[in-house]
Amino acid sequence: MPYAECILRQSKGAKSGPMALIVESSSVNVIALALTIIASVAITGILLVVGFKAARFLLRRAAGLGRAPSTLESHEAASADLQHSKTSLAMPALSLNELLLENTVKSPTSEILINIKTRINDLAALVTDAHTALARDGASGLNAAARKIVEGRRLTGPEWRKYLAASGAAAQVGAQVNAALLKDVAPLVSEILRLLAAKPVDPIVRREEGYVLACAACVESAVTFRPSNSGFCARNISNVNKTICWDGDAGKRLGEILAAGDTHALLDYFASPNGAHCPAFCPSCHRVYCAGHYALAEEWSGSWYSAGYVTCVLGHEREYE
Ligand SMILES: [Zn+2]
Numbered sequence: 612m613p614y615a616e617c618i619l620r621q622s623k624g625a626k627s628g629p630m631a632l633i634v635e636s637s638s639v640n641v642i643a644l645a646l647t648i649i650a651s652v653a654i655t656g657i658l659l660v661v662g663f664k665a666a667r668f669l670l671r672r673a674a675g676l677g678r679a680p681s682t683l684e685s686h687e688a689a690s691a692d693l694q695h696s697k698t699s700l701a702m703p704a705l706s707l708n709e710l711l712l713e714n715t716v717k718s719p720t721s722e723i724l725i726n727i728k729t730r731i732n733d734l735a736a737l738v739t740d741a742h743t744a745l746a747r748d749g750a751s752g753l754n755a756a757a758r759k760i761v762e763g764r765r766l767t768g769p770e771w772r773k774y775l776a777a778s779g780a781a782a783q784v785g786a787q788v789n790a791a792l793l794k795d796v797a798p799l800v801s802e803i804l805r806l807l808a809a810k811p812v813d814p815i816v817r818r819e820e821g822y823v824l825a826c827a828a829c830v831e832s833a834v835t836f837r838p839s840n841s842g843f844c845a846r847n848i849s850n851v852n853k854t855i856c857w858d859g860d861a862g863k864r865l866g867e868i869l870a871a872g873d874t875h876a877l878l879d880y881f882a883s884p885n886g887a888h889c890p891a892f893c894p895s896c897h898r899v900y901c902a903g904h905y906a907l908a909e910e911w912s913g914s915w916y917s918a919g920y921v922t923c924v925l926g927h928e929r930e931y932e
Pocket residue numbers: 893894895896897923924925926927
């Protein structure tokens with residue numbers, strides 16, 4: 612076909628012949644191109660959404676939003692769980708209320724007998740309060756119940772025994788009262804032991820004043836290790852020797868453990884034969900307690916302080932200084 616005729620047919624809208632074929636072929640290509648573009652746009656959109664989600668996930672991880680809980684967070688979560696655990700303690704008849712002292716005290720009308728009975732009533736009230744705290748509040752009552760029991764230990768400690776011996780009320784009375792008290796607090800001590808065992812070990816907390824290790828029975832500081840020129844010092848549980856220090860190798864080792872924040876290593880260090888002596892640490896419990904959760908007793912020879920004794924929440928008595 613001459614070139615002039617071809618132009619003429621195209622201008623007249625001819626739909627047959629070689630030029631029509633070319634026109635139809637071009638339409639198919641345009642449709643295919645459009646479909647390809649649409650598919651590309653869709654795939655790109657999907658990839659963008661997936662990429663955005665992946666980037667957001669990585670950013671959240673980098674910001675710490677998706678990280679594993681820290682020791683402190685795990686501790687708080689476990690403590691919160693423990694707060695909801697309740698005990699099913701039943702209040703028994705107290706052996707303290709059934710003591711018959713008239714047969715063992717020689718002069719039943721004396722002031723001594725009144726004092727002994729008052730002391731027994733005080734002990735029975737403490738046991739009842741401790742029981743109420745645990746039965747009503749569960750783990751939340753641990754602090755209060757432990758304080759009551761420790762107070763009971765203090766009221767039957769060395770000072771009480773000394774008073775009985777001096778008053779001629781006989782060791783037999785002291786033994787009777789002690790036996791009754793031990794029997795009455797036994798289920799409470801078991802419950803406190805259960806709660807303490809279920810409680811996570813407190814983390815060492817770094818504060819401005821130093822490293823703080825909390826009491827196992829409350830949230831108070833049992834020991835706050837304050838840096839000194841040659842190691843660390845802390846407020847002692849003793850009312851006589853009020854400060855205790857760790858210097859030299861003990862201070863150096865203590866600093867390493869505290870900086871690592873390893874509570875288990877710290878307790879092990881206190882327990883080891885060559886470890887640092889820490890009065891707040893009960894070796895039998897392998898725990899530390901604040902002064903409020905220890906029954907403290909002092910022994911004096913005149914004006915000379917000869918010994919200090921502590922009894923922990925669970926009844927472990929020791930000479931600590
Ligand atoms: Zn103990």
